[in-house]
Amino acid sequence: MGVTRAQIEQFHEQGFLIVENVLTPDEVEVMRARAEEIARGELPENSRIRRQVEPAVERGEQAADDYEASLRKMAGLALAGDEVFAAHARRPRIVEIIQALMGPDLTLYQDQLFMKPPRVGSRQPYHQDQPAGFHIDPPEHLTTCWTALDESTEENGCLRYLPGSHKLGPLTKEQRASYEARALAGKLEGEVPLILPPGGAGFHHGWILHASNVNLSNRRRRGYATHYVRSDVRYTGPEPKRQFLRVSGQTFPGSISA
Ligand SMILES: O=C(O)CCC(=O)C(=O)O
Numbered sequence: 163m164g165v166t167r168a169q170i171e172q173f174h175e176q177g178f179l180i181v182e183n184v185l186t187p188d189e190v191e192v193m194r195a196r197a198e199e200i201a202r203g204e205l206p207e208n209s210r211i212r213r214q215v216e217p218a219v220e221r222g223e224q225a226a227d228d229y230e231a232s233l234r235k236m237a238g239l240a241l242a243g244d245e246v247f248a249a250h251a252r253r254p255r256i257v258e259i260i261q262a263l264m265g266p267d268l269t270l271y272q273d274q275l276f277m278k279p280p281r282v283g284s285r286q287p288y289h290q291d292q293p294a295g296f297h298i299d300p301p302e303h304l305t306t307c308w309t310a311l312d313e314s315t316e317e318n319g320c321l322r323y324l325p326g327s328h329k330l331g332p333l334t335k336e337q338r339a340s341y342e343a344r345a346l347a348g349k350l351e352g353e354v355p356l357i358l359p360p361g362g363a364g365f366h367h368g369w370i371l372h373a374s375n376v377n378l379s380n381r382r383r384r385g386y387a388t389h390y391v392r393s394d395v396r397y398t399g400p401e402p403k404r405q406f407l408r409v410s411g412q413t414f415p416g417s418i419s420a
Contacts, residue, residue, distance in 0.1 A: 165262050173263055177328030177370035178354070184255055184309060185361035194311050196246040197275055197384060200239065201230040210242035216282045224282045231382075234284065237274040240388065241407055247273060248407065251388045256307050257410050259365060260390050263305050267393035267411030269419050271296055271304070274387045275311075276374075278319050283377030288324070288342040291389060292368030293332055297399025298418065301332065303392035304368030310358040311384040318383035319375040321356040321364060328369035341371055393419035 165179070173179040185193075199205050201213075218224040219232040226232035239247035250256070251270045260268055272295065277283070292304045314320040324341070333341075344350040356364045366372060368389075377383055393411060397403050397418040406418060413419035 165259050170262055173365065173367070176323075176325040177367040178323045178325070179259075179263075179365040180356065180358070180362070181259065181365065182359065182362040184363040187361065190311060190360045193246060193250060193386065194384070196244070197236075197311065198230065200236060200244070201233055201277070208242050208244065211239055211244070212237045216279065216284055218284065219282055226279060226282050231279045232282065233277045233279065235274050235276050237272070239275060240270060240273040241405065247275075247386070250309070250386065251407060252409055256309075256363070256388070260305055260307060261410065263365065264303060264390065264392050265411075267414070267419070268390050268409040269393045270388060270407035270409050271298070271391045271418070272389040274389075276385045276387065278374070278377045278383035278385070280318075280377055280380045280382055283319055283383065285319070285376050286374040288338055288345055288371050288373040290333060290338065290369050290371060291366075296368065296389065296391070297397060298391050298395040299398050300395060302368065303395050304389060306366050306368070306387050306389045307363050308356070308366065308385050308387045309363040310360050311386060312360055312382050314356060314358040314362075314383055314385060315379075316355055316357070316375075318379040318381050319377040320358070320383065321372055321374045321385065322353045323356065323364070323366060324350070324371040325352060325354055327371040328367040330371075331369060333371075338371070342373070345373060391418060393417060
């Protein structure tokens with residue numbers, strides 16, 4: 163598949179790239195089925211997969227049909243060794259695109275399956291992936307691939323990007339909050355909604371401002387985010403260092419990949 167020079171330039175200029183048909187319908191089906199097995203607890207318990215219930219459901223303010231439909235996200239599936247999600251993180255079609263954007267040597271730092279369940283799926287406020295939870299130096303070598311497992315629309319709370327905002331670099335909490343306040347007031351111009359069929363993907367820079375709305379529909383909007391860093395970055399987070407997943411290329415002494 164690969165990407166063209168124009169697409170690479172667009173990514174560097176706007177901070178994101180949208181690619182359809184990254185997965186075949188059969189590949190989407192395999193991932194959906196696995197996500198459901200994990201959410202329903204049908205696989206042997208994997209204590210390294212973290213689950214988060216929608217906050218309003220947790221507080222008893224909203225009701226979901228069942229546990230699966232109450233989940234906001236599941237995190238660390240590939241990193242916990244789930245073979246379906248780990249294979250996706252290493253999928254040649256995705257790795258090839260990330261390599262074109264960041265170079266040949268890649269490590270998976272984090273992975274998260276955003277469930278955005280029907281009706282109770284909550285808003286994800288405007289944020290930057292970096293530095294929220296990614297401890298690397300230099301900080302800019304982080305790219306996320308967000309793959310749609312369901313149709314992703316305005317109505318079911320698709321992701322939205324603010325083009326070019328990655329060029330602002332890391333923002334303060336107050337600056338991010340002011341973008342969120344403008345978005346909620348309907349005064350943020352230029353947002354690009356990530357409207358995708360199942361199997362399409364958005365690739366985004368670690369500093370781009372992005373958000374997603376509540377899910378107003380009766381349909382789920384699942385998206386699987388794999389967050390890649392360059393293998394030569396230094397890990398600057400708490401010790402002991404977690405296990406990351408080597409994806410491609412070389413490893414480097416003293417780096418996250420060592
Ligand atoms: O799927 C969502 O609603 C949020 C995803 C996100 O923030 C990310 O992939 O970085």
